[in-house]
Amino acid sequence: MRVTMIGSGYVGLVSGACFADFGHDVTCIDKDQTKIDALKQGKIPIYEPGLETLVENNVRAGRLTFTTELEAGVTDADAVFIAVGTPSRRGDGHADLSYVYAAAEEIARNLKGFTVIVNKSTVPVGTGDEVARIIKETNPDAEFAVVSNPEFLREGAAIDDFKRPDRIVIGGDNPRGMEVMREIYRPLYLNKSPIVEMSRRSAELTKYAGNAFLATKISFINEIADLCEKVGGDVQDVARGIGLDNRIGPKFLNAGPGYGGSCFPKDTLALLKTSQDYDAPQRIVEAVVSVNDNRKRAMGRKIIQALDGDVRGKTVALLGLTFKPNTDDMRDSPAIAIVQTLQDAGANVKVYDPQGEEQARLVIQNVEYCASPYEAIEGADALSIVTEWDEFRALDLRRVLTMLKQPVLVDLRNIYDRDQAESLGYTYVGIGR
Numbered sequence: 001m002r003v004t005m006i007g008s009g010y011v012g013l014v015s016g017a018c019f020a021d022f023g024h025d026v027t028c029i030d031k032d033q034t035k036i037d038a039l040k041q042g043k044i045p046i047y048e049p050g051l052e053t054l055v056e057n058n059v060r061a062g063r064l065t066f067t068t069e070l071e072a073g074v075t076d077a078d079a080v081f082i083a084v085g086t087p088s089r090r091g092d093g094h095a096d097l098s099y100v101y102a103a104a105e106e107i108a109r110n111l112k113g114f115t116v117i118v119n120k121s122t123v124p125v126g127t128g129d130e131v132a133r134i135i136k137e138t139n140p141d142a143e144f145a146v147v148s149n150p151e152f153l154r155e156g157a158a159i160d161d162f163k164r165p166d167r168i169v170i171g172g173d174n175p176r177g178m179e180v181m182r183e184i185y186r187p188l189y190l191n192k193s194p195i196v197e198m199s200r201r202s203a204e205l206t207k208y209a210g211n212a213f214l215a216t217k218i219s220f221i222n223e224i225a226d227l228c229e230k231v232g233g234d235v236q237d238v239a240r241g242i243g244l245d246n247r248i249g250p251k252f253l254n255a256g257p258g259y260g261g262s263c264f265p266k267d268t269l270a271l272l273k274t275s276q277d278y279d280a281p282q283r284i285v286e287a288v289v290s291v292n293d294n295r296k297r298a299m300g301r302k303i304i305q306a307l308d309g310d311v312r313g314k315t316v317a318l319l320g321l322t323f324k325p326n327t328d329d330m331r332d333s334p335a336i337a338i339v340q341t342l343q344d345a346g347a348n349v350k351v352y353d354p355q356g357e358e359q360a361r362l363v364i365q366n367v368e369y370c371a372s373p374y375e376a377i378e379g380a381d382a383l384s385i386v387t388e389w390d391e392f393r394a395l396d397l398r399r400v401l402t403m404l405k406q407p408v409l410v411d412l413r414n415i416y417d418r419d420q421a422e423s424l425g426y427t428y429v430g431i432g433r
């Protein structure tokens with residue numbers, strides 16, 4: 001199959017590379033010339049484990065090409081995937097669909113022969129209808145079907161998620177369009193990944209419902225963590241105690257500083273906007289969003305509290321800035337609000353992140369960026385783990401103790417053992433324990 005990806009970001013590039021690896025002929029298009037130039041030189045513009053090798057192999061095999069020229073990729077394609085961003089719209093929190101609609105228009109002008117237009121971007125219910133309308137209006141003679149195929153990959157484990165998904169959701173009602181989709185995903189079907197077919201609107205909603213549910217688990221366990229702190233419980237034990245129940249499951253039950261990233265914050269917000277438009281309130285999701293919003297600054301206050309409520313003139317070392325490990329994505333990372341809260345209270349902040357510094361510099365200023373965890377820790381009054389990168393799990397805590405001015409360890413990801421830390425002499429503050 002000839003497959004074209006419009007948008008070569010996290011989703012477009014990973015999906016494109018994986019489709020190529022399945023044996024399809026893939027063209028990845030982006031309007032960002034710098035990104036395409038880099039990709040042509042074998043440089044990967046994002047940090048995603050395994051992606052560089054996957055791209056390199058498939059480029060070498062002649063199955064994966066990059067271009068800014070949309071026409072070349074669309075005219076001959078069996079399927080054109082829209083994988084452009086759908087950020088929160090400034091001002092009202094609705095999903096900003098301008099990139100999707102612009103892509104639809106450009107695709108329409110270049111369609112030749114029957115083509116499936118696949119919405120892979122996360123888009124509110126009804127967007128597929130609007131994409132179909134735009135294509136028809138722009139090119140009345142075009143033969144096409146619009147299908148929804150939301151993406152569930154996680155940054156940091158994107159390739160594995162794409163190649164071994166829990167399920168593939170395909171929404172559409174055009175038999176020819178659905179046939180093309182089955183053919184594209186056939187290699188996964190052979191791997192026994194379930195393909196769930198449904199209406200386009202149901203597929204669009206499935207993506208938001210899935211993310212809202214996962215966000216709910218996170219806000220739920222974070223509130224239970226707060227209660228644990230008040231009553232002397234340990235949230236990790238509680239999480240394990242409930243997570244072993246198959247009906248609940250152990251994932252997304254790690255208490256922490258709140259969810260961030262490119263999806264949960266904007267998708268929960270967009271779902272709320274849709275629910276308002278259709279007069280079907282989603283009160284649980286409303287609570288989830290509000291709990292999460294309040295939590296990020298509360299984590300900054302937790303660090304301040306650990307330093308006796310006064311950080312003016314003191315230095316705090318933060319390890320990990322990205323919203324989760326194994327990515328360089330800083331979008332809506334809790335670290336942004338935590339740094340702000342500390343700075344508002346007069347603290348100096350030193351930071352280190354294994355992969356996120358370049359992106360972090362765009363959103364976090366007036367901090368000292370350090371080249372290693374120990375450089376950040378040296379001379380600080382307190383150390384706080386904000387993101388649980390593996391390399392922080394094995395820090396030499398004895399050495400750290402000698403480098404800190406005060407033995408204060410605020411572990412916002414619960415990666416250390418309280419008893420061990422306290423036996424070394426730390427004042428240890430975890431989450432919900």
Ligand SMILES: NC(=O)c1ccc[n+]([C@@H]2O[C@H](COP(=O)([O-])OP(=O)(O)OC[C@H]3O[C@@H](n4cnc5c(N)ncnc54)[C@H](O)[C@@H]3O)[C@@H](O)[C@H]2O)c1
Binds near residue numbers: 010083123
């Ligand atoms: N990042 C994730 O983990 C993830 C997971 C599942 C779903 N999604 C969804 O997938 C979509 C894409 O997310 P992302 O993280 O890959 O975004 P991204 O910002 O990393 O990439 C989007 C790319 O699209 C390009 N683009 C925009 N308009 C274009 C056009 N008209 N023609 C060509 N290129 C164009 C941009 O230059 C950019 O490189 C979003 O809707 C997101 O919600 C993301």
